[in-house]
Amino acid sequence: MATPKLVGISGSLRRTSHNTMLLAEAARLFGDAEYHQLDIDFPLYNGDVEDATGIPAVVKAAERKLAQADAVLISTTEYNSGPSGVLKNALDWISRVEGNPWNDKPVVVMSAAAGRAGGERAQVVLRGFLTAFRPRLLTGPQIHVAACHEEFDENERLKGEIYVRELGQLMDLLRKDIAR
């Protein structure tokens, strides 16, 4: 099989985002793969802008990358009990492009957040958002990294053995799902 293409989507645009770090850890644990993190720093969706100037090039490029991916990894932070607006905005814009890059695509969802639940509520909401796009959404192991500011070392590696083990299991399942 050709080297799998993985695309990551981080729900946080912060330069030192823990969700971006978690995605990089997931890609590392997946093993041999081409990994690309999607740029989702899109303008806010506004139907008037779409009518006047069409879908922004950055959105079209993101949709192309998604369509070409063998699997997609999404890590969301939790803002006020849900996924970030940045992530929802990206899903909304991408849904405006013709075709559906998510259809039957293996997708894993994870989260890292400061709170004790590690973004679990945001993940539940995010899974609901994704359902309409009909991906092959893996159900677990569920990864929600709590107190995320304490869970990565100076090399941006996950410290907790349980997180590493379960994320590795999730990546093994993803690899099998891609080969399906």
Ligand SMILES: Cc1cc2nc3c(=O)[nH]c(=O)nc-3n(C[C@H](O)[C@H](O)[C@H](O)COP(=O)(O)O)c2cc1C
């Ligand atoms: C507007 C806002 C709302 C937040 N709400 C929550 C929340 O509901 N639950 C939680 O665990 N953390 C919450 N946090 C803290 C985030 O989990 C924390 O900032 C986290 O590090 C963000 O992820 P990142 O490192 O990938 O940017 C909130 C942070 C912000 C800025």
